[in-house]
Amino acid sequence: MTVPPNTSTEPAANNGLPDRLVKHAVRYADHRAVHRDHLTPMLRHYADLKDQYPHTLLFYRVGDFFETFFQDALIVSRELEIVLTSKDGGKEVGRVPLSGIPHHALDRYCALLVEKGYAIAVCDQVEDAADAQGALVRREITRVVTPGTLLEEGMLNARRNNYLAAIVIAGHHWGLSYADISTGEFLTTQSSSLEQLTQELMRLQPAEVLIPTNAPDLRGLLRPGEKSEHLPDCLPTQFCYTLRSQTPFTQVEARQRLLQRFRVRSLEGLGCEHLPLAVRAAGGLLEYLDDTQKETQIPLQPICTYTLTEFLILDSQTRRNLEITQTVRDGTFHNSLLWALDRTITPMGSRALRRWLLQPLLKVTEIQARQDTLQELVNNGTLREDLQRLLRQIYDLERLAGRAGSGTASPRDLVGLADSLGKLPELARLVESSRSPYLKAVQQVPPVLEQLGKHLQARLVERPPLALKEGGLIRIGVVPQLDEMRQQATDDETWLAKLEVIERERTGISTLKVGYSKTFGYYISISRSKAGQVPDGYDRKQTLVNEERYITSELKERENRILNARKELGDLEYEIFAGLRSEVGEQAELIRTVARAVAAVDALAGLAEVAVYQGYSRPKMVEGRQLSISEGRHPVVEQALPAGFFVPNSAELGNQESNSIPDLIVLTGPNASGKSCYLRQIGLIQLMAQVGSFIPAQSAQLSICDRIFTRVGAVDDLATGQSTFMVEMNETANILNHGTARSLILLDEIGRGTATFDGLSIAWAVAEHLATEVRARTIFATHYHELNELASILPNVANYQVTVKEMPDQIIFLHRVQPGGADRSYGIEAGRLAGLPSSVIQRARQVMSQIEKHSKIAVGLRKGGRSEKNSQPDPPHDPTQQLEIGI
Known part of the structure; x- marks a missing residue:
């Protein structure tokens, strides 16, 4: 570091x-x-x-x-x-x-x-x-x-994971391992594309990333944005990187550490025997935990091996554009998809929902298992409400078990864990008649955990003190020796409390007091004016301005006994508590297994709550390439608007059995009419369906997507010196090179970052390539109305527009998507609505009139439409043409 x-x-x-x-x-x-x-x-x-x-x-x-x-x-x-x-x-x-x-x-x-x-x-x-x-x-x-090794409750965000990651890179191949030591998750993977590594890091958003290096001058932790010659160029710089020695990342060292940690003779059962880079990354991560946690053994789940192809792929641009966990504008949680859907009760449920949204499923059976559970919770409102009421009484079992296993749990942690374990049988009884998969998973409580909860409740007081060594942790009647010591201490303290009254009567000094200080212990205080009345047996201990302080042999004896008793009591209570904490730590893995099942139920109950109150429906998952949405809505915008204000829209894409269903829709319409919102809502509905959630639509039939691509909005990447247009082209290239017929592609304003003729040519070629070569299900929003010509050239392209109502002095946005192509963008009207000076608006209309009179853009586009695979379109326009616009 x-x-x-x-x-x-x-x-x-x-x-x-x-x-x-x-x-x-x-x-x-x-x-x-x-x-x-x-x-x-x-x-x-x-x-x-x-x-x-x-x-x-x-x-x-x-x-x-x-x-x-x-x-x-x-x-x-x-x-x-x-x-x-x-x-x-x-x-x-x-x-x-x-x-x-x-x-x-x-x-x-x-x-x-x-x-x-x-x-x-x-x-x-x-x-x-x-x-x-x-x-x-x-x-x-x-x-x-370190940033990636936090355990304490006050240092962690309760509703999101805190990942520590480790990376090993060999050429274009890489291994990645990551763990959240507070919840015990421990995973590893291996792949051969450095771009995929970047995307996986962007998904995880790790708090800290370990990188092995041979550099003799290890710099330790690099803060976000800090550069180092030892940091590979392919890695994004917004994370904290920790440079480590290569030794623990070698194959022999790493493999041996994994075998010892999980007490196995082979890595076959863990799924990574033949993934050398994944093993090296995992072993290096374990060594780092041993180095930073010293004698503390962090309880981790047995390492899980996964592949990137197990889940719907969402690259960082898509996650950003769809605003899954944070908004594009200011990076806040509010108004993100997670904000709109998260009605979970427990922190572990919220973390589970976040993981689901970032890793949508690809298997229909797994999606339907979540849907079946959601359906039961939607249909049975009483069950859903009772579940959520009970979940409010269950604490963060994942992290409580982790702190117990690492020896850092406080008395209140164990009391919270005991109370939570005590609620599990009630949860099991509540869902005992349920038949949906996720509810059946919590119908049985492991007997050992039920007994552990009772064991803790029987021994720990309900409201233990904050400080561990203050005493008062263990109930009366649990440990006879402890009770005897407490009784002796109580007797001595009772004697001490009566001493003041006794000595006042014996000495006749009514102002006599018994006090205590850390420096001198217990003492008898008498004002200096009464010093002549001090009886024999009082030994002066301290002289102050207004009083004399004395001790007696009996008081000193009692003091020693009381102070020793307090220490012995504290030590014994701590010993008993440490034993209880160790018992919990031994069951950390089992507790976390149950916690994951409870977290899933919490996430699904929250999704059911949203589905009921927002009017969501269950999508039908089908084979093939069909995307059919009836009256779909944007899940976030809908909640941000007053009830009934959002205008729903339908969509049909990719049905191979009907030539009337297109693969690509060219979507035109005015600025600010809702094109971008429409694109995003289609992507979000598909994503939600593959998470297993119900969706904001009247009905839908959806097939599985392997990837969702979005190219929405414009942004500079100043850190790498790339302009808005260059960023747009990079993202577009990524889509064209990786999209498949099973992908969903959502494009907005391709080609708008350069000159009109260049942009139109690029937009035409991109749309044509997607329709004829990739054949992905695509919505292509544009202001290039000339692209409407593609529908008359290619059979799998259709034109749609966002409609408006024209008035004599204004236009009204209807936000309704209908078949047909728009021939105007109403950009000047949008400028007027935004508050541009009237003189600017008037001049813009004059210029527009001249341009429309003289421009011949799109002449020959239809003629230049490709009839053969390798033919090229004719130039759409003569850029030397002069316009007379009255300047």
Whole structure:
């Protein structure tokens, strides 16, 4: 890992420090610049650890704080906007920079730093200060926190996965493995197209990606956008990359690590025996977890091998254009498809739905299994409501099991897990008469989990304290020894509570008080004016301005007993709790298996809720290439508009049994009339159908798509120096080179980023190629009305238009798609509606009149239509033609 670049050692705004201290802090910003023998023992230990973890921010436990020194203190002070101070570094050194945080706030501050792209090494005390043998309490690195290895609830987004990925590239071949250590998912794959690797990374959106390299100067973690000569050019730069040694990624090392981790003799059963690059990636990922988690064994599911062809392929452009998980305009969740469909109750259900939307199915049987479950939940509203009511009482079992298995679960985590396990039998009874596949999957609760839930509930109090070692975790009557110790402690505390009354009566001093301080323990306080009344047996312990403090031999004896009892009680309760946590950890895999079934039910119940209230229907999945949608609607736009405002439209594509059903539709119509919305809704309806969801349509018959392609909107890619038109051409080329007869292609305004004649020629050729060569089901939205000529040339092309109603001084958009081709775009009218000055609108109409009078665009297009495969169309227009527009 690495501290990101551009980390100036100059404290931001000096943080209120005097100039002399700032200069001194900068002087000793680098721990390597100080002779180790001149440092204090603690700072010498800090510097030695920093040498072992040079690419992290090192947080060092000192009492109730985690402190950072030297350059780390400057960075932490600046990034967290907390005070920078200093600490004595030794006689020869003077003061060195110091910045610290309370130990209980570690998770919160780590989350902020990790979000900024930093890695953190946590050095904690591993022995009690009272038991320390030397001058220093023993401290060790207990964990390295990186973007891809987060476990703590406060650091994670509950409704999406946090993936750590590892990549091995050999030529054009690659292996990819990824895991979410908070949920236990662990998958691997291998393929031979670097473009596919990029697309898979874009789908996963990993928090961190591991890359093996032979570079001697490993830079550790590269923040998003940061370049490195060791980072392959084919990889997108918007992710955090961690450069690692090649050794754990070698075939021998990686294979052995997988065999040992999953206690198998062969990788055949895991599906990756003959996928060497996938094995290498997975092994390297496991080694990284061992390195960062230290003694903690992260519970992972047995590795699952998958192929990219198992799911409908959605490239990053399609996911962006269809706004599946975030919007194009501002990248927000609100108004995305996931926003419109997510009515899940649990975080694990929400994560499942997100995965489904990004990996639609290709097998009709799997789609129908989800549809059957949805149908039952739609038909049985009482069952659906009862399910969702019960799901509200079930916590995030996936992540609770993960924290228990890693030894980081809190008492409240175990109580939440126990309560959730206790709800599973009720869930099973609720669906006991169901016959749909996903509901049948939760009809049986593993007896061991049912018993585990009861076991935890019987031992843990309902509302345990936040701090693990505060005590008060275990119920009374569970452990006799614990009860005896508690009784003794209670008796002593009762005696202590009565002592004040007894001593007041005995001494006659009505103002006498019994108190406690961390420094001196329990004491008897008497005002100095009453000091002459102090009886024998009182030993003066401390003198203050207004009072004297005393102890007695009996009070001291009771104090020792009470304090020892508290420690022993805390230790025993912690030991019992740790045992319970280990019992849960042993069942982590089984808990997660059940959790995935519950998450699927939650996702389907949410989809059923949307289907009922939005009026969705069940699509019929058929063989062949048919796409038939009756009165379809855009699932997001419909929810954003008042009820009844959205105008539904139908679509027919790709029916091989009828010559009247086209493969390609040329869609024309005015600006802002709804062409782009129509394209997107067709894509979203197809995607939703292959997820297994009901769809926003009156009815539909749909066949399986292997890919959905979209080319909608215009955007520059300034980072790579590509113009809007170049990006458009790249995306179009990708579609033409990878589309098949089973694909769905949605194109909007191809060729609009260049000169009119060039653009028209490209649009014509692209549409013609799609209709005659690819023969994919395609909707081609355009303002080039000349493309309507294709319908008279090619039998599998049809013209459709978005209609308008023309008034004397305005037009009304009807948003209705009907057969026929438009001959106008009404762009000037759209400009008027947008607020262009009237003088501009008037002049535009004058120019348009002259252009329409003189232009002969599309002359010869019909004549130039290809009758033979390799013939070329005649030039559509003489670009030297002059127009007289009265300038």
